[in-house]
Amino acid sequence: MHDTLYPPRACNPETAGNPFRSSLLSTVKRPLLSTIRSNIRKRWQAWINRRIPVDDRRRFDRHSIFILPTAAGLVFGLLLVVMLLTGINYQNSLIYLLTFLLGALFVAAMHQTHNNLNGLELTLLQPGEGFAGEPIPFRFVLQAPHDATAIELGEETGGAVTLSVSGHDRVEGTLQVASRERGYLRPQRLRVETRFPFGLLMAWSWLCPVTPALVYPKPVVPPRAPEGSVEAGDTEAVSVSQGQDQVELRPWREGDLSARIDWKRYSRNGEMAVADWQGEQGSPQWLDFDGFPGVDHELRLSYLAALVLDRERTGEPWGLRLPGITIEPDLGNLHTRQCLRTLATWQRSAPGEGVQ
Template identity: 60%
Template sequence: MSRLIRSRFPSGNKSWVKSWINRRIPRSDVQVLTQRNLFILPTAAGVVFGLLLLIMLLTGINYQNGLIYLVTFLLGAVFVGAMHQTHRNLSGLELTLVQAGEGFAGDDIVFLLRAAAGKDDAIALTLSGDERSVPVGHVPSGQSVDVTLPVPSAFRGYLRPDRIRVETRFPFGLLKAWSWMRPMSAAVVFPRPIAAPEVISAVEDGEQTASSRSPEGNDHAELRPWREGDMSQRVMWKRFARSGQMVVADWEADKGSPHWLDFNAFAGTDHELRLSYLSWLVLERGKSGARFGLNLPGQVIEPDSGPAHATRCLRALAVWGEEKPRDAFAAPHGTRKHTDTIKHTGKPTEATSGAQT
């Protein structure tokens, strides 16, 4: 029997229930709560209340006590009335995703939602999603309230919550009515900035050189002590073997344009770490108001300055090698494809597709 169940539902009951909910509540940035997508069940207190009513009813039947009957049916009417009121709190409520926010990996990304009540007041509402909950309170009939819901992020890329839950337990907490909203729009998560080492840019005047010239044999060098973050290729190892001093050489002739931030300048470094370095450099240039450009495999942003330019560069770093989540695909903590292999054309190779959870 168990084999038959597993063959019919290979992913288990939980996966089947999730698929059923996704079919019943399709992705949309606007969700109107109706009888079709509203759910209601007793809370733990409601279950205990129902059991007490059952015990009181059996006691009344056993002793043929009219007072016990009266109290039992009166409390039962209260329970039924609470059921209608709890369901009524959410019926006709409209949830709209106004704006999907932006931020850095590891931070909470803010989603701006708008809750608009229908012909009835929406009372004691709570919005929640991915370990965060925000009390909404009372939304008068025909009015709307803006709510900011923080969603945790872990990786750069696109961030789209699987489901945002709206719930109410008014008036007595005996029942809870709830539904979900499955947003279509995705937020953008920037790479987490990490202090970048000093590197040699291979970009000059908007064009990338065929290859960086090797510093070996170059006499125009400035020696300085080694600092944490310096690349091992630039350490004077022969000098270290002779004297035990860790020094790094800066070759002036090999430096590219100071106006460019180059992805290929961090040779031998993991691609995600490169993007974090570039994110930090973009922030530093943005703070100083300096003019800079960004060179990524398959994408070049010409030099400019200002907050808008810095934000554009951060967005380019966030979505490099990424695809927007499809309608049926959700990435609870953002997406990040493996782009460690670069084609000869210089474009990123998407080796795998999936969500990092």
């Protein structure tokens, strides 16, 4: 009786309820679906790249502008269909009239939205610089032969700026692009879109810039002083106690660093003399990549970035040493920027470098 009421299930792998079969099918379907999605994405990207070349300047025309209804536009179109069916059902002339008027409005909005981008010219003026983890500014200029209203320029990580320009005029705007690591930052594709005038349709295109921005290493204060470094305040004491350094004065020559000029001597007698340091002790502060042995390379660069900012505030001459690169001691904002740019680009290749 028990066997009659509850017959045993057949151990057939072809049955739909078999857990082994369902897990096997799901295991096969997942890579298959991901492969299909990947192929579709690659084909789409290749098609876009053929239509949108890489350039810092882009003039949008009908060959590069795409347009589709927004969510509000789809609802609006659905309501038009319902109104049309209602008018046909009741043979009501007023419903016909309202439906056709709203349909004509939708068509007019489509032309206006497309023309809002047509003929627009967008140019990258200057990519910015900043530290890793901070937004990097990109300055753009927008020109149009007609009034262009509510043009939104954005990128994949979510940053966006909205610009409007009068006919035959130009307007500048700054887009903040998120950064993650040091080196060169070049957004693969910047989206330019508009939903003017009614938000029923969205016209868009892309700008693929060439010139990258520079991202400095994120400053991290080192837990200890770098090995072999000499603090600026201890220079004189080390020189006196050790007696290992000698400072020789010679006439100034074109190309000498301003940090080595003896300004006190110049203020006394007007003679331009340059100090030459002999030996390491007593010389201006050196920030050395090799001063942090056993530390990851990227973390060393972050330490050096923090020390660069710290030395800039002290007002003392300092230099930078990286493997294969030496920046002589100097002062000033230009010197600081040169060192930060060197830290940003060390062992980094610019986007597109080496491509024929």
